[in-house]
Amino acid sequence: MSTLWSGRFDQAPDAAAFEWGSSFSFDRRLFEDDVTGSIAWARALAGAGVLTADESASIQRVLAAILEQGRTNPAFVDGADEDVHSFVERLLVAELGDTGKRLHTGRSRNEQVSLDLRLYLRRRIPVLQQAVAAIVSALTRQARSAGDALMPSYTHFRPAQPVLVAHFIMAHAAPLRRDFVRLEQARQEAGALTLGSGAVAGTSYSVDVESIARELGFDRIVANSIDASSDRDFAATFLYAVSLTMVHLSRLAEDLIILCGDEHRFFEFSDALSTGSSMMPQKKNPDPLELVRGKTGRAIGDLMALLTTMKGIPSGYNKDLQEDKHVVFDAEDTLAGCTAVVKSVIDGLSLNRARAAAAASGLLLATDVADYLVGKGVPFRTSHEIVGALVRKLIVEQREFGALSLDEWRAASDRFEADVVERVTPAASVAAKRTPQSTAPGAVQQAIAESEAWYASVAGGVGR
């Protein structure tokens, strides 16, 4: 196998070391982007007078045919080549001879590989965004169908205050909306053109980088050719966006694993997305969500791996950077798989209204009792103390607020009146909330409607 650099050496490469250092087995995923970038470069070389119009046209025609062949038959993108760039160039030269050999004028694989990865992320990130948006939509549907169902909310994983089930569900849509934006920002960051940077110092041919950038859908040129050859910030930003999305999916998974568990059973997984035990016949296990939780470590590991690779390299391209692709592809695949299964789990989730509502009643109404006294003019610190003492008594007697007689209420404070009974219920508790981000039924309705409108506005937005 001849390489793109064999002229410099009088020995053939050590076969095992060459094979070990080759990236074609995994960077073949950049095939489409490599060809796209090369077509743009061929056009720019004609503009710079390096290629004649005819030469540029033949190169572009052959590259387009190579692209078509690779798209229709992925097995075609294969060979003993060092990397995808060598592969494409080998095919081009096989077809066009000397004309093909002119394409790499003024260009380096250092800027090329960065360009390819940028193009790749530019077209793949929207697919991930759609997958994230589809989960938001599935959650929003579940929130709407939960209606006025109630459940406890938790702090320190102890029952805190009653909330609408819909509010709890929308609490998992909100972080995913931020992830959608974060992924968009990663896509933006990738949108700088590296061509024109050469291997490190720039290029001596007057290529019109502005028009290459426009042709490739980029909105700017990198600021500095040395920086450009080793900059993988955009990949790290992508991995951070993926990691945080995975963190959010993991927390959603964790909530559902607990709340579908036998001790809670507020929700139930569909049988189709549960697994059984080989030994214990009663088991219904949430394996898919456990895997989502587990794979989060993998995505975070991908981010750590890239940051660690980046931290020690001297300026300019270094081969360490070849590791970027493993982690980017792995994180992408991890998130793509997890988003698909999480959406299915959400779609198949059913709500056990009675159990969730039962858990939303009891001593977690204590804040509402304290607020009742505030309404009667008692300072909050004082009312907190009065209700705290009442709670202590009820715990000892194993009773709840609803079991108190008016005399007992009044023994705690003479500000209590008969209306305390209807004011201290889970439904009254949520209805009493006043802010737009609260669990007040009107606020939750608005959040659901806003989320539906958002999804309608972003759905299907992949073909950019």
Ligand code: ARG
């Ligand atoms: N396979 C290499 C990578 O992924 C391509 C760039 C090679 N450049 C070089 N000077 N060897 O980073």
